[in-house]
Amino acid sequence: MKLLALLLPFLLLSACSDSTQDIKVQKTVLGQSLFFDTILSKNNTQSCAQCHNPAHGFIDDRDNGVAGMASLGDDGKSIGDRNAPTAAYAMLSPEFHFDKKSKEWIGGQFYDGREADLAGQAGGPPTNPVEMGMPSKQALVDRFKNHPAYSQQFKDIFGDDIFNNADKAYGAMAQSIAEFEKTETFAPFDSKYDRYLKGEYELTDLEDLGRSLFFSNNNTNCSTCHQLKSRDDAMGETFTNYEYHNIGVPTNIALRQANGVDVATIDHGFLSNPQINSNEHDGKIKVPTLRNIAVTGPYMHNGVFAKLSTVVEFYDKYINKERVNNPETNQPWADAEVPNTVNNDELKKGKKLSDRKVQALVVFLNTLTDKRYEHLISKDN
Ligand code: HEC
Ligand code: HEC
Numbered sequence: 001m002k003l004l005a006l007l008l009p010f011l012l013l014s015a016c017s018d019s020t021q022d023i024k025v026q027k028t029v030l031g032q033s034l035f036f037d038t039i040l041s042k043n044n045t046q047s048c049a050q051c052h053n054p055a056h057g058f059i060d061d062r063d064n065g066v067a068g069m070a071s072l073g074d075d076g077k078s079i080g081d082r083n084a085p086t087a088a089y090a091m092l093s094p095e096f097h098f099d100k101k102s103k104e105w106i107g108g109q110f111y112d113g114r115e116a117d118l119a120g121q122a123g124g125p126p127t128n129p130v131e132m133g134m135p136s137k138q139a140l141v142d143r144f145k146n147h148p149a150y151s152q153q154f155k156d157i158f159g160d161d162i163f164n165n166a167d168k169a170y171g172a173m174a175q176s177i178a179e180f181e182k183t184e185t186f187a188p189f190d191s192k193y194d195r196y197l198k199g200e201y202e203l204t205d206l207e208d209l210g211r212s213l214f215f216s217n218n219n220t221n222c223s224t225c226h227q228l229k230s231r232d233d234a235m236g237e238t239f240t241n242y243e244y245h246n247i248g249v250p251t252n253i254a255l256r257q258a259n260g261v262d263v264a265t266i267d268h269g270f271l272s273n274p275q276i277n278s279n280e281h282d283g284k285i286k287v288p289t290l291r292n293i294a295v296t297g298p299y300m301h302n303g304v305f306a307k308l309s310t311v312v313e314f315y316d317k318y319i320n321k322e323r324v325n326n327p328e329t330n331q332p333w334a335d336a337e338v339p340n341t342v343n344n345d346e347l348k349k350g351k352k353l354s355d356r357k358v359q360a361l362v363v364f365l366n367t368l369t370d371k372r373y374e375h376l377i378s379k380d381n
Pocket of ligand 2: 300
């Protein structure tokens with residue numbers, strides 16, 4: 001009896017955690033199906049996976065008539081104004097919050113952090129008119145309700161009455177997709193750089209030079225924004241501190257001409273987050289992860305740069321007066337879309353880079369590619 005009394009709470013506890021675990025697995029399985037399913041879009045043409053292709057760094061690797069700068073909506077004609085970021089490693093972005101110590105806003109999902117976490121994010125695209133275009137949450141929930149497999153799965157996991165409340169059922173979908181996005185597929189940490197940290201890969205001289213430059217505050221400012229962990233705890237680095245900064249990215253005129261958005265339109269970035277109202281945040285963008293960066297071009301929130309070397313030269317132009325022209329346009333670097341808040345303090349720190357050092361940084365960034373995408377790295381990036 002005594003033994004049973006001692007054991008009972010333990011048994012209950014383990015039974016409980018088992019079933020919690022089981023529910024989590026079921027949500028992951030459901031989330032995986034949903035991630036790949038075009039049922040989420042009005043005309044049944046679009047899934048999350050098309051704009052976040054697992055075979056290609058979880059970005060939209062289609063051309064979409066705009067050199068991959070933005071995505072095509074479910075209506076087959078709307079082109080967005082922002083480049084689809086990778087959904088890989090997104091699970092590691094902290095929930096959106098204000099950090100009292102650093103006095104910085106941190107984390108969240110989307111370029112402007114408007115959703116606090118992955119589940120919040122996953123609820124966005126299905127009803128976004130230029131993405132999946134569903135007229136309402138109810139309309140999508142009705143599809144699940146009338147779908148033999150999904151309706152059963154939703155009821156098994158979330159209860160028989162789940163379809164009585166459209167908001168709850170929609171939330172259940174988003175939660176399940178988020179659970180799938182938290183699996184190891186999205187964050188394998190098996191790039192050359194990770195293998196180097198574990199002593200399984202030796203960096204080439206050029207890769208090693210790039211690594212030293214990247215982490216050296218005397219030479220470059222990269223690690224000010226693109227480093228999360230301390231040097232002696234480098235495993236699992238995501239290459240972003242999840243802060244918001246304006247680095248002076250110019251308007252993508254070619255994209256605006258293609259998508260019909262007025263070229264004079266300003267993307268206010270972080271200021272368009274409903275929780276943010278101070279103009280000091282105008283045009284800031286969440287610092288992106290650099291994991292898989294070699295295969296996730298074109299670059300920046302608007303896809304304005306095609307090559308990684310251009311991105312590095314773009315940073316160098318803040319310090320190096322000889323970098324007059326954007327090598328992709330052969331024209332002088334265009335002005336920032338939001339000039340007033342550019343973080344010149346940080347961007348003007350560091351030493352100018354020779355072409356060899358630019359190349360070293362690019363080669364180092366290539367080492368951040370997950371093993372399964374290494375074959376996608378272009379020699380000319
Ligand atoms: C039509 C293309 C398209 C579809 C479909 C789409 N996305 Fe996205 N996704 C984007 C774009 C563009 C952004 C950036 C938008 C922004 O920040 O305003 C984004 C942002 C994200 C982010 C945030 C990443 C970060 O670092 O902040 C995640 C995660 C994500 N999408 C997952 C999903 C999931 C899950 C689905 C399916 C429910 C989905 N996406 C459907 C294009 C798409
Ligand atoms: C002041 C903070 C800051 C510093 C310093 C900084 N970055 Fe960034 N970086 C950002 C932000 C913010 C973005 C996103 C800008 C956008 O999308 O418009 C970005 C974007 C990028 C991108 C493109 C990412 C993508 O997915 O499109 C690359 C590559 C990059 N940075 C590399 C570097 C390198 C290399 C250095 C050092 C030479 C550096 N950054 C220094 C904040 C910074």
